[in-house]
Every structure is written in C-alpha cells, then in structure tokens.
C-alpha cells in the first residue's frame with residue numbers, strides 16, 4: 650500500500666476499491682490502438698484493466714474524514730459484473746467501500762463526508778449497497794455528500810449517450826442524505842477545493858488539496874491513467890473532447906507550476922504521478 654502523504658492538516662491516502670475492465674479503444678479515444686496497446690495491454694475482448702482508486706482524507710485538526718469517489722459497489726447482477734469484469738476489495742461482511750477504507754487502517758465509521766466527482770456508475774456505485782430487502786441504500790447515510798448541481802441535473806435526466814453510465818439505483822438514494830449541491834469552483838472544506846470541468850461529462854469536479862506548501866490533485870476522469878496526462882489524450886467517453894483538452898491543459902499547467910502530486914483514479918499500476926515539461930510538452934514522469 651502507498652504511504653500516506655501529509656498535505657497541511659490532511660493525511661491523504663490513495664486507496665484501491667477494486668476495479669473494472671473497459672474497452673481499450675473507448676478509453677483512449679482517437680489514440681491509435683498500435684500506440685495505446687503498448688501502454689495498457691488489452692484482454693481477448695479488447696478490454697483493459699482499470700482500478701477504481703479513491704482518495705481518503707483524514708483531518709488532523711478535527712474529526713472529519715473525507716472520501717473522494719466510491720468505486721463500482723456491489724449492487725449490480727452477475728451479467729453486469731461479468732461484462733465489466735468487476736473486481737472488489739477482499740472481505741464480505743460489509744460493503745466494498747467500507748472494506749477498502751478499513752484495509753487502509755481507518756475505521757469506516759469515522760467517515761463524515763463523501764465528495765463525488767460525478768455520478769457515472771464506476772465513481773458513485775459504491776456509495777450505495779443493497780439492504781436486506783434488496784433495495785439500494787446509502788453506505789454512509791449520515792455523511793455529507795458533495796456533488797456539482799450541474800452533474801446532478803444531468804444524471805437524473807441523462808442524455809442518450811450517457812444513459813448507460815447514470816444508473817437510477819446509484820442516484821435516487823442520495824436524495825435522502827445530506828446532499829450538498831455545489832455550483833462551480835470553491836473551497837468546500839479548509840484546504841480542499843473543487844473545480845468544475847465539463848469535457849468528460851457535464852459538471853464533473855476535480856479535487857485539490859493544499860497545505861504546508863504541498864498540493865495534491867485528484868483528477869477523476871480528466872486523466873484516468875498516467876497515459877492520459879498528455880493533454881491531447883482524451884477518452885471516447887468524453888462528451889466534448891476539445892473542452893476536455895482545454896480543461897486538462899489548464900489544470901496540468903497549474904499542477905506543473907505547483908509540483909502537485911496527481912492521484913490517478915483508474916491507472917492499473919500507478920496510484921500517483923507527477924508531470925514534467927519535455928520539449929515544450931507536458932508529459933508524465935515515468936518511473
């Protein structure tokens with residue numbers, strides 16, 4: 650497991666909550682297969698393995714424990730799990746999100762806040778589980794759940810292109826929680842700011858943690874793997890590739906300047922990465 654990184658008042662950990670397989674071509678958009686298959690090798694069904702990696706933040710100055718995103722979760726049936734070859738954290742007596750947090754050495758009962766970057770199933774599915782009667786219910790019913798209002802509106806009335814990613818059972822139970830809908834950029838907790846981006850989906854938010862001269866950024870689907878740290882490498886899933894390129898260029902330029910640690914939600918190998926400038930281009934620092 651990766652060592653925690655202390656960023657000001659926050660002890661930060663990138664933690665794995667299982668993962669899934671998605672079509673390699675869809676993950677790499679216009680990048681030719683001969684190029685991307687050297688980055689991540691596809692299986693016989695042309696899928697590539699992708700982690701669902703979360704960010705766990707423990708405040709050293711209060712009781713707050715924040716989790717960013719929630720993985721796929723365990724509500725879906727066998728055919729869904731097989732289609733995406735989903736794997737979940739070990740253990741079976743509690744929901745996968747709680748297992749992942751416990752495995753990192755933190756008591757899941759301490760979680761006070763969930764920041765959800767966006768409501769696609771591989772980011773929010775794990776925030777809910779099935780109750781004894783088989784109905785979806787929240788894993789952390791008394792936690793505050795943070796989401797961009799624009800993403801919420803998009804998810805409850807999805808466009809045909811994204812309909813398969815916004816599943817009702819992941820979204821409706823959130824209505825009964827402490828749901829904080831955010832409009833745009835801003836500091837939501839001391840040292841934690843969110844920034845709205847719209848290229849991947851309407852109203853996704855990236856998370857920036859700053860303190861003690863350090864910056865850590867959780868990029869969500871703006872750069873799902875270290876290979877996507879090149880601004881032009883967008884996903885076929887992005888609703889607007891050009892918007893995604895512009896947003897990524899801007900955020901990576903800031904990250905370069907502040908020497909930020911970048912947390913990669915879906916990279917199958919690397920939890921974090923840094924970037925550097927090579928011949929005028931932003932590229933990932935490969936270990």
Ligand SMILES: [Zn+2]
Pocket residue numbers: 767769772849850870
């Ligand atoms: Zn997404």
